[in-house]
Amino acid sequence: MTNEEFVEFACPHSWFLVADDLHGQAVELRRNFGQGHLTHHDYRSGNKTSWDNTNRSTFLLASFALENAIKAFLVYENPGWISNGKLSKFLKSHKLTVLAEKSTNIPYKTKGRGTLKAFEDGSESWARYPCALSKENSAQPSTLDEGLWEKYDWLMAAYGRRLTKLLSNYWKGPHGFGGKYEIKGRFLGAPSQT
8 A cells, every 4th residue: 555545544534434434333322222231230239230231332432433533633634644654643542532632623622521531431441341451440331321422412413514514625635635525414413514
């Protein structure tokens, strides 16, 4: 693969499309909420904990969708981060709050921080693995309740509207790659405005 071909794989539009794919799968799984649950009986304490059987996978897909959408903004703003056949070290993080803070075009940077933090905490621990790297960072699974889901859905739609608008303008990437995208339909939960 040439550097030019790599840029096409790593351009902001590609991050946007992967974010949309992951978001669509999270939405589909969310539709199955309430159809099954798991209950843990802790016989040491007598406590019972229940969670929806789609909770973990919905949460993880949603966090990956957020990550890819944020990286679409970052690559749009920093084309050099995908040059010379490599991703920049600045794109090699899963910390949603840190990634979003680096963007100048991302909408609702302050208002969306709590939502990003909730998904960041899960994707670094219980949503991706059975435990974190240490007991200090391990946590019980959080419930993707209706309130958090609504905040996620609202934030993704805001990202979708902004990215659709940005990508409709000519973007000049490294190694001579560039283009603009005519996006019609519904992406990241938001209808396109172009």
